[in-house]
Amino acid sequence: MDTRYTHIARRRVRGAVRPVAIAIIAIVAALAAAAWLLIVRPYQQQMQLDNGGVPAVTAVGKTPAEAAPANVQAMDVNQLLTEASKALKDQRYLAPAGNNAFEFYLRVLAKQPGNPVATSALRETFPYAASDAEQAVNSRDFNEAQRQIDLLAKADPANYTLTILRSKLDAQRKLASQQQQQAEDQQKAAQLAVQKAATEKQEAAKQAEQQQAQLAAEQAKAKQQHTEQQQTAAQETAQPAPTAVAAAESSDAVLLKGANPNYPTAALRAGQSGWVVVGFTVTPEGRTSDVHVVDAQPRHVFDRAAMEAVSRYRFKPATHGGTAVASTKQQKIEFSTGR
Template identity: 55%
Template sequence: MDTRNSRHARSRARGAVKPVTIAVLAIVAGLVIASWFFIIKPHQDMELSDVGGHPSTPVAQIQQAAPPVNVEAMSLNDLLAEARKAMNEQRVLAPAGNNAFEFYLKVLQKQPGNQTAADALRETFPFAASGVEQVINQRDFNEAGREIDLLAKVDPTNYTLTILRSKLDAQRKTLDEEQQKQLDQQHQQDLAAQQKTAADKAAADKAASDKIAADKAAQEQAALAAQKARQDEQAKVAQTAATSQGAGDNTSAGGGETRDAIPVSSIRVRYPATALRSNQEGWVDVQYTVNADGSVSGVQVVNAEPRHVFDNAAVDAIRRAKFSPALRNGTATASQQQKRIEFKLSNSQ
């Protein structure tokens, strides 16, 4: 009888232990699951994000598919649910208005002592800071600044914020330097192109100017040659006529000499100093009268090239010249002549 009672008591004790064990195991399992969703899984997702994103859904796609929500109209439970959902989808700090940190911060705003939100923000802070560093490296400076400000609402004195801000400033400075360098290079290229264009234009203008000058010089030389040929022809005709007339006069006068005035010395010109300095050459046609006593009068310029450069020198040379007067039947007489006086640099040496 005592044995049956003892066996029954032990059975009852074993039956009482089982519910307690089950309850303990359920609590442990719940804690493990909660740790997985709130700590381990977000941490693994962030590590995956560091090497290229979530294995199944890229962060950029998740952020684009998560528009801002109206957190003001949400209840405390709704905010916590949205925060957990955002953590699972790696929307830790972004996009703006629809991320875990903003949901948890709103929970603390509505219920300052909410331990779930406070713990989640504290435990997730290091991984969120690592994400901000990636955003800085991607040079999305505005987004990085927003996320740093969001972290500062959780822990404003955290030294990590100082490091992140320093990295952000350094990256901004580096980008500014790179952009300035690109601008300088572009400016140098533009300047070189402008200089080349100007040099090409100057060369083309000079070539055109040289061609015009060469054509003009050729035309002037041709005109001078034609004019000289005409003058030589006219002089030859005049000389032939004078010779014929002189021969007739000599015959009729019984042998008295008839001839034109002739210079008794070479006509020497004084090269103008201004023309000598500018390396100018030219000629002057002068008309003058040789008087019966051999003196010269009535000297005047008929034509010149270039104009007014050698005129005075030519007139002066004729006035200083000495002539033997023209003869008509042996008698000295005044006569008019025309002569071209040339000014060559080779003759001035």
Template identity: 60%
Template sequence: MDTRYILNTRRHARGAAKPLIIAIIAIIALLVVGAWFLIIKPHQELIMADSGGHPSTPVSARTQVAPPPPADVAAMDVNQLLTEARTAMNQQRYLAPVGNNAFEFYLRVLVKDPGNKVASDALRETFPFAANSAEQSINSRDFNEAQRQIDLLAKADPTNFTLTILRSKLDAQRKTLDKQQQQELDQQKAQQLATQKSAADKQAADQLAAEQQKNQLAEQQKEKSAHATPSANQPAEAAAKPAAAEATAAAGSPTAGGETSDATLLKSVTPTYPSPALRAHQSGWVVVSYSIAADGHTDDIHVVDAQPKRVFDNAAMDAVRRYRFKPAMKDGVAVSTTQQLKIEFNL
């Protein structure tokens, strides 16, 4: 047979087969579309009509107050439970409130009738919308209610991947809230510490100001006392002059009376309180030894003992240095004598 004839025959056969294949594909597509509109879609709408909802109906916020739950749900039969479930679906009570929502009613139906197709199909078809309701509870940070709704969804479809997403989101929201609460606590503690520090600083400043004022008053009183002492001793000094004159006259004439007596203090001086001791509120005493010359002046002044050491020594010796005495007399002649004096420093 001629080869060219065979090739032409095959090309003609392939050309005739192409329109047939296209026609078959078109018929199949028409059958699929027809099956969707005539069988599948009406079946889904029938199921959703029985369950009280529609997959295209978005979940909206509840605008109606949920009716009270049935009196005795456990005693209801399958038909009664399906009726309550449809009512709940119409009111978009997918997962809440507790004991009066569509999912709980459908789950009770499956407990009583495990093979009930209406309940199982309704749970499967409305699962995405119920999950959306649970997500709204998470977003509103009602974590306990969100956890309850997720657990209820898990009873309907424990292997649904949406549950993993919801649980992850719930955990993330809880951690975010915990972090925010911890930050608020930290801020409150920081504010409390700052307030306490401010109060402590103010109290310390007030105490320092009060102490400074007290020291200033003490210094002023001390200065007043120092200025007042000489004037108070002026009569004694005036009296000391004739006494000194008499002593001189007596010294010039030993045979005048032959008087013998101890030295007598004519003028004392209040010691100046050392500023460091005054600031430290420190007290103490000093025992000073000194000689009384024949003219009544003090000489050879030194500290015998003191408590505390070297705090009040100079002040005590300076005061004794300005003392004036009527010298001791022996047989009418002024003589030098030695005495010791304990000077106390008290605030």
């Protein structure tokens, strides 16, 4: 075979491969640049924001924004292009409102549709402007982020980046709403805990006050009964010796020693009051027997306590013709919490 044809064929193959390889390298480079602008760079900036730093800028850096022109409406195309060029130089792609490159270029297109300078500039700077909008989303400046996304949509409504930005904005809004709700729930829980603690403290103080009042009432009643007993004993001592006629007369049973009833625990806790009329027999020995409830209010609450107290009573028995005899009596016993 003639080797000349072989060499020629190889050269043709190499010539065909070179454009394909160049195209592949260009596509890979474009994808890498886009990934850096839309993923790596915003992520780095967000990490700096989370760490308390400031977002990174290009080597040139952003210069302080100039005041917005006062007569934007009256500007012609050349003047708007000049202002847009200044904004690009200062990297004011989307902000501040009314004084940024995108708004100036969009005004140019409104005055002169299809202007090649404005169209090209919007297309080329779209990725950088989208990065600024993403920063606004990440910083949770929702109103500003929405304004910037709307401005990007006016420049290129079909750009898929808008879908990503809107999804991120919606996710950040939902996250912020959830965090706010969690904070409100925690605040409500703390308030309820404080209120519960205050209520429990008030209830404890109230119960302590009731118990103290009940104890004071019982002490006062015991003191009164003791005084009565002393008076009775003194009267009996002061009485002259009975004559023969007096000895033959009859007398009723006289209480010598009373007893305080035990306040039922359940009634004390409930702050319940009442009374019981107890009937009983005083034996010739001065003790009580056949103790029973005649009437009570409320029923079956203080009955047992009243009967137990009467069972401990001691009397000077009734006499008939000078002889001790059994007699029947009734005693009303009050139960009060002292309120």
